[in-house]
Amino acid sequence: MLHFLFPDSHDHPTEPMNSTKCLEFLLLGFSEEPKVQPLIFGLFLSMYLIAVFGNLLIILATTSDSHLHTPMYFFLSILSFTDICLTSTTVPKMLVNIQTQSKVITYAGCITQMFFFLLFVVFDDLLLTVMAYDRYVAICHPLHYSVIMNPWLCGQLALASWTIGALHALLHSLMALRLSFCTRVEIPHFYCDFTKLVHLACSDAFINDMVMYFTSLLLGGGPLSGILYSYCKIVSSIHTIPSAQGKHKAFSTCASHLSVVSLFYCTGLGVYLSSAATHSSHSSERASVMYTVVTPMLNPFIYSLRNKDIKRALKRLFGAKDKRTDFS
Template structure:
């Protein structure tokens, strides 16, 4: 390594506040950027509004103060935070026609993205366990899934997620970066940032894949175990109506699980089999944006309790005091019309 090269590393490491990275995003075509801006703005607003309605509905309706909806409100809040970590910065960059992000801002994105993705992973496992207990051990449900245990699951999941993210962020902080810091993504993804380092990233990559395997395998194993036992119990129910009722209580959650892990698998496969930065970025959109936007619709469209809670919430809004909800639907008609 030449002395000049070492000087650049040292200088940038000592002046991290001035170090900038460049997020290439989904396209460099100026004509497509307004379309992408409008599309992502709509997706972000739908994500925030939809998940916020779920959180407000669960918190305002006492009938929804159960473990199932407690975990759902945490999932919705996590989806809001995950989207807010990445999309607003992308929108600002498109609007300002500036692809840069500061080194500190990049570290923040890495940290919070890892926290919320990992936390969502654990939340899905906790929700699976909740459905397993509800269907396989209904008489002991209130004893097993008591408020203290549910709160402990949330705190433990959040603690593990924060520790994992902190380890990776601190390891990145000690890396040296030189020039041509271009990330083929619309946000600072850890794997892409590690590729830009001039110093050795062997330990970083070992930690990345080791912790990712553990923090994915443990919740996923819990999900598979819960649903294996759940399906086995449901199949023993003699009546078709009983089977349908049992499956309907976990159908939405199963769709969310398939969406979350399916898009994650898509990102991994695309990174292995394609070297196109545009395809990799598009795959990341499917993982970090689309599931968070669709989750509120998946849970509200097929869940009668959520629908009723939404109606009660809308009824409490002053601007809707002169409106009625007709025909058992979500269409609001003005009483004066």
Template sequence: MEAENHTGLSQFLLLGLSEDPEIQPIFLGLFLSMYLIAVLGNLLIILAVGSDAHLHTPMYFFLCNLSFVDICFISTTIPKMLVNIQAQKKYLSYIACLAQVYIFNTFIGVDNFLLTIMAYDRYVAICHPLNYTVIMNPRLCVLLVLMSWIIMFWVSLIHVLLMKRLAFSTGTEIPHFFCELAQLLKVASSNTLVNNIFLYMATALLGILPLTGILFSYSQIVSSLMKMSSSPGKYKAFSTCGSHLCVVSLFYGTGFGVYLSSAVTHSHQGSMVASVMYTVVTPMLNPFIYSLRNKDVKGALGRLLSRVTSGPSWMDDLRTKRKLRSLKQMF
């Protein structure tokens, strides 16, 4: 095939999960259901935390941000894949592909940072409870989240700028259901040495270092729990970390699964299955993990749902109060 630069290349061909036309309707229904569950579940977490004053704490502030990022994260890839399955078209323009790479890497990086920040929050809460409100003040919480976004904006931008230097063959096929950076580098026609070096450096700095921070935080947490004499205190402290540990295990387990399956088996199908786990399954399960294992979140969800179901009566009470207020002003 003839190699072209980005100015001559119009679109990529996404091979998708399967080319069997009989399986396509199954994939359409399955991924649409998973996408809707993920979006609705994370949206409920945000609404529940926002509507309950008892949950306006650093831990739930970070949880809201994690749910928001998960919604954006899964919306980067799945809607386009569903449209492609429905329309029987698997082409994606060059610009759209680069945009997907940029947005996807930004969200997955912020997700990674948020999990690290949440681990640090639990470390401060358990190991330094008396100074928790002083250390985890609102300014620091906002600054940590903001810095996560800024770092990933720039890292993703460098990835895209390096991608624009590469040449691709006409009609390039990507053995995936979305434009993943590692897969794009494999199908490029020009030298990708610089891209791979930066990819490995970014993965090491933004992947291994945060994971090391999480492991250090939990090593200190376990050490503090072992020194506690009260069994109820140990259980309560560990229960606040259980949900986060499940999410961390799911996120890093599926993430490493993608690269291990790609490096060991060299199977595109295995890599795609692992990618489905961390792009779809993880954002879908996170709300269930936090709601089922957390009494405060379950209570907030229950109050939110009861408030929604009693919406008409609540509105009537509000109108009555407004009428009484207006009457008082008149007299």
């Protein structure tokens, strides 16, 4: 999830090695062992298909059921679409490289992949913040929920998140274009990670580093602070509810979102920080897999298993008979 939040602290190359316009990069991936390649291919293909079809089912369920045409499920459908796009940005290229036994990605392809990866990661992050605000309004201001979370505001929040993500991705992509690379640049990753790319440049990347740290603080700390603030208010409001049943009902409305937020940040921050401490490229790759593939794959299960409305919508989608007793 958050490679853009915590740039690697590797030193820049100090010797100017044949600086020229690089036309292609090599994605080293996870392993060069031929016997391991089929296992990696099968594992990632399975996870990718589960992530795509799982999130697609969430989108179909929320759009086909009129009972789910609410702000909460509007943002959930966008989150599912973003997760599909995020995994599709990196995994298919890796699968193609394994199948063709080629590690090459063109310069233009690398910059394009980096742009869309940054776009969807930030959009995902901001959407989770918007969903936390939606739950805050629903629990802390239930009588004014329909007035505050009106369709116009929901659309504006989604558009603002998309715009910020696009501007962030465009900024880093344009700054990457000003860098010069040595011939035959090898990226120790399975996709064009921006932090790895910057630290492989032969030219001075000091400005790129400063912009990375600034945007990390702004787009990493800002949304996380907003989520924590929203849930502090939610917990405080739940404590004022007199009945235990009322407390359980209020908490259940945000349990799935809280699970996704925890998974998103714990895998992105915890695993990546541990890998950054060891300066291991393989640890960094494993961290990336957690938030670029595993988290989008698990999100549909979290929402479908913990949400009765989603279960009901999925049963209707597949033509199953709707029985209230099935969800007890």
